[in-house]
């Protein structure tokens with residue numbers, strides 16, 4: 001029997017689900033876990049591509065190869081169509097996303113015993129905030145990746161609308177609920193209410209390209225990159241004057257999706273040059289080490305872990321652990337420092353929620369519930385930015401990591417009439 005697979009292709013994590021006896025059913029793609037990291041690793045020794053937790057494990061074990069995470073952020077950009085040689089094949093990033101999705105399909109079929117000719121995929125309301133052309137291109141890119149992955153047909157559902165579907169059971173007549181889905185790459189909002197019988201009525205949806213990977217980036221730039229020479233003084237090749245090290249390398253190194261692009265001879269040469277002319281070369285020597293030993297993702301993981309621990313009220317002395325630079329190296333990340341560094345991003349998220357309400361001409365006081373989903377909705381700065389703007393709304397925590405795939409599974413019933 002050929003069916004429809006619901007796929008939540010996330011910036012950080014992905015999941016798959018189907019409808020079974022009228023109920024959503026998550027298909028575990030990796031052991032028992034309901035989600036798997038959206039990550040790939042081209043293993044140069046075994047000459048194959050690993051996906052998910054296996055890919056991240058290979059990276060952390062220091063295996064020889066190329067790791068990629070955050071690929072969803074590249075959709076719609078010119079980088080998607082750039083090709084490169086990987087394990088003897090010329091591949092572009094659409095191929096790489098396609099191979100990831102093909103593996104999701106293969107595993108879902110193996111676990112469920114069904115075949116899936118069609119996919120109902122989630123999508124952020126906006127892949128790119130201020131650029132309509134890029135936003136459209138992102139959907140073209142993702143559609144092409146599904147086609148190359150072997151799906152005959154693909155349809156899309158806004159991710160927060162899927163989460164609204166998954167939360168319809170708790171809905172009462174008179175409720176006006178706002179889904180707040182804060183993921184790795186985007187923040188997405190859907191205002192919805194009872195639509196009679198088992199239905200929901202979508203009142204408005206909106207989104208902004210800010211998510212947990214942007215939190216990681218901001219914290220890395222503020223806390224880690226100065227240790228690698230960001231803001232260092234560099235002597236001019238001739239004369240005594242100095243200038244500041246250019247920010248571009250550091251900004252890319254702090255950005256999950258951009259890290260693999262730094263591992264080439266040009267960037268290494270530029271960094272070595274900076275080290276040579278730096279007034280205080282110790283920090284830039286660390287940058288050279290990171291590029292040579294390809295430690296960019298290890299740093300990104302360390303920053304992400306630091307962020308999660310600084311957000312956890314039970315952790316009294318949160319740190320970013322940088323053993324990959326030097327055994328025992330660590331940078332403190334007190335909760336109030338993190339809140340300060342992330343306040344602008346949290347405000348952008350809060351403002352996007354207000355825009356959603358404005359689109360629907362709804363006063364904030366009319367919203368009865370805030371339904372938090374997505375991994376980054378667990379961030380206190382996010383919760384505060386929203387509860388501050390909608391103080392009357394009751395906070396309801398949905399299944400943070402699985403509400404969207406549940407809703408997509410439910411959506412498969414009507415996606416292909």
Ligand SMILES: Nc1ncnc2c1ncn2[C@@H]1O[C@H](COP(=O)(O)OP(=O)(O)OP(=O)(O)O)[C@@H](O)[C@H]1O
Nearest residue numbers: 010011012013183184185186212213374375376378
């Ligand atoms: N306990 C936690 N505290 C704070 N942040 C967390 C926690 N757990 C996960 N995150 C963050 O949540 C993000 C991943 O969330 P999620 O899996 O919902 O994103 P995604 O669906 O892959 O991304 P998107 O929907 O934006 O494409 C990551 O940035 C991760 O660091």
Ligand SMILES: [Mg+2]
Nearest residue numbers: 010183374404
């Ligand atoms: Mg998501």
